[in-house]
Amino acid sequence: MAPRGILRGVHVRALTMTHTDRRHFLKQGLLGTASVAAGTIGTTARSYAQVRGANDRINMAVIGIRNQGTVHLENLCRLKDSHNVQIRTVCDTDERLFAKGVALVEQKTGTKPATEWDLHRVLEDKSIDAVSIVVPNHWHALAAVLACQAGKHVYVEKPASYNIWEGRRMIEAARKYGRHMQVGLNNRSSVNVREAIAFMHGGGIGPLFMARSLCFKARDSYGMSSDSEPPATFHYDRWLGPAPWRPYNEKRGHYNWHWYWDTGNGDTGNTGPHQLDIARWGLAKNEHPVSVYSAGGLYGFRQDDGAPTPAKHVYGDVDTFGHDKTSQETPNTQTATYTYADGTLLEMETRGRYTNNEGSQGQEVGNLFFGTEGWLEISGDTWKAFRRREREPFAGSKGGDREGNHWANFIEGLRADKDDAFHADIHEGHMSTSLCHLANISYRVGRSLKFTGQTERFVDAPDADALLIRTYRKPYVVPETV
Structure with missing residues (x-):
């Protein structure tokens, strides 16, 4: 018998349509606040600070929280106030990493995230808008495709895929399900x-x-x-x-x-x-x-x-x-x-x-x-x-300090709801x-x-x-x- 959560592909696909309203809200709701305050969407930290609230917050999960995953946690925590981001869940197959990851998020944001070793359960959580995928290379494509099918936007670490065939499937999934996918090629935001x-x-x-x-x-x-x-x-x-x-x-x-x-x-x-x-x-x-x-x-x-x-x-x-x-x-x-x-x-x-x-x-x-x-x-x-x-x-x-912020660009791209707003869209990452x-x-x-x-x-x-x-x-x- 397969381990818990493995054979959930059909169920995960069924979640896709339940998130269209959330995506529409993220796009239209913020147009009515940030654009009025700043004259554009998501261009300054000040404009983001004016659109706080439970309904327009972007809720994220970080899947893979060791080493580079910690880098993702640190950077996303920094966006809590300026970009109205909350880390709702930290996920890893190694439960020994939970205590450190939870402590980091709680210390930086004052909010204690949930923990989960099964990424399928993360994807089933309708409150999560986007996931940051920081797992080993051989998992990048499958995790990203499942996330798109579940209605989640995706930030996936480099290399985008484990092989060339997978990269093309990732592009197809993002486009088919209307999800945005950014690749962790951070120099693109420098x-x-x-x-x-x-x-x-x-x-x-x-x-x-x-x-x-x-x-x-x-x-x-x-x-x-x-x-x-x-x-x-x-x-x-x-x-x-x-x-x-x-x-x-x-x-x-x-x-x-x-x-x-x-x-x-x-x-x-x-x-x-x-x-x-x-x-x-x-x-x-x-x-x-x-x-x-x-x-x-x-x-x-x-x-x-x-x-x-x-x-x-x-x-x-x-x-x-x-x-x-x-x-x-x-x-x-x-x-x-x-x-x-x-x-x-x-x-x-x-x-x-x-x-x-x-x-x-x-x-x-x-x-x-x-x-x-x-x-x-x-x-x-x-x-x-x-x-x-x-x-x-x-x-x-x-x-x-002119390093730029690739995670901030991801959040700004989600609010703009345009593939070309992302500095490293999945197509660029694949190429x-x-x-x-x-x-x-x-x-x-x-x-x-x-x-x-x-x-x-x-x-x-x-x-x-x-x-x-x-x-x-x-x-x-x-x-x-x-």
Whole structure:
């Protein structure tokens, strides 16, 4: 028998129509208050502060509250007064995380949220308008599709999907059910990054012919462990979800799931989505590349079973162990080259061991753009542009706090009720996330591939096409028709 809540697909779909009135209210009710006060919808914190109340409040649930989930809780709590947001529920398959999550929300907002390990029960709650999905990659699509079917708007972490086929289903679900879906590509809301992109699109360094994305993070081994029983408070079957069944192993669980193909997409699909999104955005490519080639491997770790070294440091609450043997599957060193139909190049480089950096001041994570009249670098929330062979920048970012707020943009987009109000709508998220998947597929089949963007399939490469989708473990199936 399936665990509680699994076989609720039909019931969840039935909830869809019950939320249309709520959506209409969010749109029309706020038009009558915020627009009168500010002359527009949701443009200032002051206007939001004037539309408080139980009826116009946007109630949210955060699904996945560890690490990045805590970041979501923090940022959404900050919007309580300015944007009239309330976190009603925190949800996670690991009940050990509830106390910390509840305490954070209660301390920041004065309101104690409910707790739930079963996301289906969250989606059944008619009082919740939107969900923030911060679960492992292999759950992104199914959770987002179910949320749309239940009438919820969605903020989903990067990468948007676990594979390319899923990304297309997510777009279809959002459009079919009239829901808004934002992807956690936070740079899209950075004031400085947006200015850098506008500068390039305005011809600031001439026509662009190449972009280069950097992900230089020297990660230690996460070590080895034997299979074991999951903690009693951890709903492991639900956490595993669409992935094939396998015994519980702590080295494949919290955070470490990134480094195994069943659940994650490696660093190219972890940090990579942010940088590849900026690169594609800067190049103004609203299309898929026509070819991709990626190569790499797992380097720098011992292959013997010697005694583990003491933990060097903790990353994401997970111990790391220098050069120790590891069961990691994804590469820690990977390069990818994409070519677009007009010949424009996009490069991505992941270096997971010790390395020099690039750029004018040594970037570890960021982007470089090359035009006919110069080059430009984006590092975090700052940018500099260099003219031809000159060593000093002739343009760049301004000082001060200009990071922007991607969560605020999500709430503002909901109130505006327009897909183009979102800085990272699911379509943009899918296009950028697909770059990560294309690189990983080329790496896994071991050769260069040609890709047809219109059909989102490879040319004469059935082995590569097989990696565009996965075999889902029933009943955790992303439906072909959403």
